[in-house]
Amino acid sequence: xxxxxxxxxxxxxxxxxxxxxxxxxxxxxxxxxxxxxxxxxxxxxxxxxxxxxxxxxxxxxxxxxxxxxxxxxxxxxxxxxxxxxxxxxxxxxxxxxxxxxxxxxxxxxxxxxxxxxxxxxxxxxxxxxxxxxxxxxxxxxxx
Amino acid sequence: xxxxxxxxxxxxxxxxxxxxxxxxxxxxxxxxxxxxxxxxxxxxxxxxxxxxxxxxxxxxxxxxxxxxxxxxxxxxxxxxxxxxxxxxxxxxxxxxxxxxxxxxxxxxxxxxxxxxxxxxxxxxxxxxxxxxxxxxxxxxxxxxxxxxxxxxxxxx
Amino acid sequence: xxxxxxxxxxxxxxxxxxxxxxxxxxxxxxxxxxxxxxxxxxxxxxxxxxxxxxxxxxxxxxxxxxxxxxxxxxxxxxxxxxxxxxxxxxxxxxxxxxxxxxxxxxxxxxx
Numbered sequence: 001x002x003x004x005x006x007x008x009x010x011x012x013x014x015x016x017x018x019x020x021x022x023x024x025x026x027x028x029x030x031x032x033x034x035x036x037x038x039x040x041x042x043x044x045x046x047x048x049x050x051x052x053x054x055x056x057x058x059x060x061x062x063x064x065x066x067x068x069x070x071x072x073x074x075x076x077x078x079x080x081x082x083x084x085x086x087x088x089x090x091x092x093x094x095x096x097x098x099x100x101x102x103x104x105x106x107x108x109x110x111x112x113x114x115x116x117x118x119x120x121x122x123x124x125x126x127x128x129x130x131x132x133x134x135x136x137x138x139x140x141x142x143x
Numbered sequence: 144x145x146x147x148x149x150x151x152x153x154x155x156x157x158x159x160x161x162x163x164x165x166x167x168x169x170x171x172x173x174x175x176x177x178x179x180x181x182x183x184x185x186x187x188x189x190x191x192x193x194x195x196x197x198x199x200x201x202x203x204x205x206x207x208x209x210x211x212x213x214x215x216x217x218x219x220x221x222x223x224x225x226x227x228x229x230x231x232x233x234x235x236x237x238x239x240x241x242x243x244x245x246x247x248x249x250x251x252x253x254x255x256x257x258x259x260x261x262x263x264x265x266x267x268x269x270x271x272x273x274x275x276x277x278x279x280x281x282x283x284x285x286x287x288x289x290x291x292x293x294x295x296x297x298x299x
Numbered sequence: 300x301x302x303x304x305x306x307x308x309x310x311x312x313x314x315x316x317x318x319x320x321x322x323x324x325x326x327x328x329x330x331x332x333x334x335x336x337x338x339x340x341x342x343x344x345x346x347x348x349x350x351x352x353x354x355x356x357x358x359x360x361x362x363x364x365x366x367x368x369x370x371x372x373x374x375x376x377x378x379x380x381x382x383x384x385x386x387x388x389x390x391x392x393x394x395x396x397x398x399x400x401x402x403x404x405x406x407x408x409x410x
Contacts, residue, residue: 022237026266029241039222039243046241047217095351095373105332107230110214110349119218209398211331215349219371219396227398229335251339276339278327278347278401285402286409292396 007069025050044120052078076138189273196269231255316389356382
């Protein structure tokens, strides 16, 4: 059975623009809070979206974050046009990063992002093609 | 001072301290919130000034997280911790808000840009400024009974 | 206070340069941004960080740090260890977070 959607929206993310990093995550966190989901769910969703946002901003030209919320499920799809991930297993390892100095000086790019998304989600899938882009599929189960 | 590795507090959560350390001490339960440190006391301890969120001076601050890597903060900080950092960009405020951190302490006498302070006011997060380096800041708060976000690697 | 007393009290794991642990520690510095550590740390400091990249060795060597403590379970990369051995900079590690490590060292210094 397809669950009834309570909320659905797609947010465009511009590559390289750090000024607004986190804005989408906070917006969605507020929406989830207003829907009455528990603190832990709000936090997990917000962190997963924030890390996805940061990935697009840090590495891709552009991307979209699609959020769908059903009564017992939050689905996040972050798809970008970018370099893709060459070695997904390696990218999942804590501490591995291809971030440049600019990203690092801002306190990001320490190679924690993908594993942190995994930690926050109940189901996490990475689909990536080199020189084309990356698609992160994140599922948070409310039960 | 209580010198034990595991501290049982009646009616409160048991705190299991990882690793051996004869000098470990806790003045209060970090989980139930019965702590002696309030934001106003933290400001005293750090000879600090408050830039936003003056209405929160009476808030309890139990746990602290020291880092310049927001990636680390995102992965390990617990809700209601205070974030001690040398970074001043607006991303620090957004990160704190996403994590439900209760306050940000900016160390080493750095003055945050106006946009950071504006955002903190908007998101209702106190920003505290201290001239001490991160080591001294952490040390002073630790000596006053605050604890770190103790979470073993691999837990989730 | 010597580095070896820190290792014993905080139960740190010694990753390299066991023979260099009798040096004196003048204080601590926590930082994850190399530029900050270069600008603000002092000679003889023990540097507490989550960075494990090989560049940390050059920074510690330049600033004549007593040693580097990697916190929250971070392990040094192979290249980092090789460079540290060459430079004679002890690398220590612990599962504890930076706040706790700094707090405990601070307490030892002030005692």
